[in-house]
Amino acid sequence: MTAYHSLIEVARLQEGEKVLIHAAAGATGQLAILVAQSVGAEVFATVGCNEKKEILLRNFGIPTDHIFYSRNASFKKGIMRVTKGYGVDVVLNSLVGNGLHASLECVAPYGRFVELGKADIKANSSLPMACFANNVYFSAVDLRHIYYFRRDAGYRLITKTMELFKDGTLQCPYPLHVYPVSSIEEAFRYFQSGKNTGRIVITAGPDDTIRKCALHRRQWAFHEEATYVIVGGLGGLGRAIVSWMVSKGAKHFILLSRSGAEPKAGRQLRSGLAEQGVVVAVEKCDASFADQLSEALKKSLETMPPIRGCINAAMELNDSLFENMTFMQWEKTIRSKCHTSWNLHNLLPDDLDFFVLLSSLTSVLGNPGQSNYSAGCAFQDALARYRTYNNQKALSLNLGLMRTIGAVAENKNLHRNFKIASLRPIEETEHLALLDIYCDPSHPVLQPDKSQIAIGIMTPAEILAKNLEPDELLHRPLFASFSRSRGALQQAGVERNTNYTALFRQIESEEGKIAIVVDALARKLARALSISPDEVELDKPLYSFGVDSLVAVELKNWIRKEFAAEVAVFDIMGGTTVEMMGGIVTKASIMGRV
Ligand SMILES: NC(=O)c1ccc[n+]([C@@H]2O[C@H](COP(=O)([O-])OP(=O)(O)OC[C@H]3O[C@@H](n4cnc5c(N)ncnc54)[C@H](OP(=O)(O)O)[C@@H]3O)[C@@H](O)[C@H]2O)c1
Known part of the structure; x- marks a missing residue:
């Protein structure tokens, strides 16, 4: 593209004209030779060594007296000699300093000099103006600029170049x-x-395999004369974060929770910190109420230095399928996420070093039974975007399952709500490593589209490597860029799905067909809802598994594809059990009948 654009679109190289191509054995040089030869121009070239000269002689038929040495300015004499003092009409230049000047002196009247190099441009070097006598043109080409700022032109250029490859004018460099x-x-x-x-x-x-090299991060410390606010600071993650911050020099904290310092773990943390000379104000405060938060901050700041950073680790889970959820359940969970975050955003100074919202992967993946939590976390993600858009620090961290710390690790009952195969438990060190990056005061405000980081989900490739099957959710368009899981499954030879369509076609008895549909449906439901197939009770209505209208439409389309049967969304949503669906689908199927 560089070659075509420079020689044809910029220099307007014509048949019979002479062109000097520097570094001609390189990829751009070779393509420039082909472009020049395709319009019938006479090519002069420079190379850095004899092997490269060989390539031009052998592959491009350039006569030996047209090939010069590029490592010094001697090529100028050679060109003037061979062209009997005329020089060349076009120079495609990539030489610097003296080489550039000598090349400019080779340009004939009405000639065009096209600069591909960046070094002299960046160095703001001077050019002797006498070279531009006789209508000589100087142009500089930067394809990157075209891609960014002249997208249409870039697209046309790609299309044109691909055509030239197709018709054989251009070939791969050798x-x-x-x-x-x-x-x-x-x-x-x-x-x-x-x-x-x-x-x-x-x-x-x-x-x-690719080597992962840990980036050497700068050592930095929290300000000793600053206060850090952690809402939910006495919770599982909150306590770990406080200890880590203390290890990095933080000396003043405001820890907020609705129950204050009552829980044993909180009391232990406070007394441990006091021994280290850390000043901690533990305030009993529901941060989802602006007046309580404002009061708590005001009270603490009477004796503490200004606030320089904040982490919102508040959470209250009230899991239930949406249709069974009470308003109270919805409200309490939402308040712990949306209202706390919004109040912090409004009440804390604008110029914080960091403003981290501990959100969850559920806002990205969804989780039946956690619609309130997912919505609250999605609000946090949006708030981070909003703040960064307004040039304020913010990060929303979509955490998956923490392995050793936090509410889920401390309460095994909560685990059953997170049976998503694609989740990879997160280590405390990983979580803190991320905070180490994003709490660094020197870290610039993030771009809005970079203000949300998801951690703790496996890619389809990682899942396949464990010989597991990716969750249905990874087939959603949202994950398209790193999914390709169906194809990868087949490639990896781990297509372990039973071919229900073939079985359904082969089996003749109606009971047999029904059994196949029921089995397929149970597995499909399990994948779609991220639960185990054993948990799908066949005598229960589909809606009791959390099948909503979206999943129902997905099932309807799947049934049509797998069993050639049209069923109504109403059949799926309206009290039909998994077993009953077997009969409905078998009856409606036209497979083998047409
Ligand atoms: N643990 C995990 O695996 C996991 C996974 C994904 C995301 N996260 C996120 O990580 C954060 C911390 O989770 P965790 O496991 O440490 O939870 P946790 O142990 O339950 O701690 C949450 C804390 O938030 C406080 N809190 C709740 N609502 C509040 C309010 N309105 N005002 C003030 N304090 C409030 C709670 O104390 P009170 O009840 O006394 O108010 C509790 O101390 C949460 O934001 C959560 O969404 C955790």
Whole structure:
């Protein structure tokens, strides 16, 4: 694209004109030769060594007296000699300093000089103006700029270049150096060597491994003369966060919860911190009420330094299927998320070092029985966006399942609400490592679309590697960019789904067909609702598993595809049990009848 754009669209290279192409054995150089030859131009080239010269002689038929050395300015004399003092009509330049000046001096009257290099432009180097006598043009090409700011032109350019490949005008540069991504370091070393010709290609195969290098992060500390507000600071995650912050120099905290310092764990934390010289104000306060929060902050700040950061770790779970949920259940959970976050946003200073909302993966994935919690967490995600859009610090952290700390780890009963195979338990260190990045006062305000981070979900590839089947939810369009799980399943040879369509077609008895539909439906429901197939009780209506209208439409379409049967959404939603659906589908199926 660089070659085509520079020579044809910018320099308007014509048949019979002379063109000088620097670094001609490189990928861009080789393609520039092909473009120039396709319009019938006479090509002069420079290369850095004899092997590269060989490539031009052998593959492009460029005569030896048209190939010069690029590592010094001697090519100028050579070109003027061969062209009998005329020079060239077009220069495609990538040389710097003296090489650039010598190239400019090769340009004939009405000639065009196209600069591809960036070094002299960045250095704001000067050019001798005499070179521009006789209507010489100077242009600089930067394709990146075109992609960003002239998208239409970029698109046309890609289309045009692909056409040229298709009709054979352009070919892949020679040779292609193909490295698997596992050997990317080797590829970079070769690239660095200055001996590279042609194009380096990195391929990613299923067996490739990539080295993860931990980024060396700067050491930083919380301000000693600052107060940090943690709502829910006496809860499981809150306590871990406070201990970590103390280890990084924080000395003043306001910890808020509705029950104050009563729970044993809270009292222990407070006395432990006092021994370390840390000042902690534990306030009994429902932060979802602005007046209570305002009062608690005011009282603490009478004796404490200004607030510089805040983490909202408040949560109250009241799980229930939406249709069974009382308003009180809805309200309490929502208040612990939306109202607490909004009040903090309004009452705390604008210029905090960090404002972290501990949200949950449920706002991204959904969870039947946690519509209140999911909605509250989604509000937190939106608030983080809103703040960053207004240039205020904010991060919404969509946490999955914490393995060792927090309400779920402390209460095994809660586990049954999180039976999503795609969840990967999160270690405390991982959670704190993220806070270490985003609480750093020097971290810039995030871009709104980067203000939400999800952690604790496995990608389909990771799930397949464990020989498990990805949850149905990973097939949703939201996950399309890292999903491709169905294809990957087949590729990996772990297509463990029974082919119910084939079985249904083969079996002749009605009871047999019904049994197949019931089994398939139970498995489908289990996947769609992220529960185990054993939990699907066949004599219960479908709605009792949390099948809402969206899931019903999905089931309807699935039934049509698998069993060639049209069933009404009403049949699915209106009190029909899984067993009864077996009969309805079998009766409605036209499979094998048409
Ligand atoms: N644990 C996990 O696996 C997990 C997973 C995903 C997300 N998260 C998120 O991580 C955060 C902390 O979770 P956790 O496991 O540490 O929960 P936790 O142990 O139940 O702690 C939550 C704390 O919030 C306080 N709280 C609730 N509503 C409040 C209100 N209106 N005003 C003031 N304080 C309030 C509670 O104290 P009182 O009852 O005394 O008010 C409690 O101390 C939550 O934001 C949660 O959404 C946790």
